[in-house]
Amino acid sequence: MTHPVDVHVGKRIRHRRWLIGMTQQQLAEQVGIKFQQIQKYETGANRVSASRLWDIAEALDIPVSFFFEGISDSQLSDGVDAPSDLMGDKEALDLVRSYYSNPENQRRRLFELARVLSDVA
The missing domain is CATH 1.20.5 (Single alpha-helices involved in coiled-coils or other helix-helix interfaces)
Incomplete structure (x- = not known):
């Protein structure tokens, strides 16, 4: 079962990548992994290690804290994204x-x- 934090971080990766017009392949190449791994991160199927998250943040030109913005205690307790999440x-x-x-x-x-x-x- 996926953890709500992993899902949230994955969504933030996908949205930032999409906003700057970068493909999964381009991000994967910059980080030094296969694009399938980016897919797994973006869905929350795989957890992103701290060092990998750092590399992804650098490739997307954002601070690491970006990935955790907008997550609330209620999301962690019930595992549901707030319906007002514009990033979704x-x-x-x-x-x-x-x-x-x-x-x-x-x-x-x-x-x-x-x-x-x-x-x-």
Whole structure:
């Protein structure tokens, strides 16, 4: 049985990799393992050792603490992700990825537009 922390860390690996447009193969090559192992990490089927997590964090250009952000005691006790987890929503990830692909001045205008639209709704 998979541990909720392993599942959470795996999801964070997958989401960060996806957000920066990196494939499992590319990440595996940077870390020095096979892409199948990345698949197992991302599903939580295999635990990520501390040293491997360090290597993955470096390859994804993030601090190791990133992998543990958003996990709560309630998730650990019942093993269920909070439904408000935006990192688990593909549409939200698509939106964030598209947003950051725009120049900063356009991002600010998009942000203001989104605020106005949410006030109208």
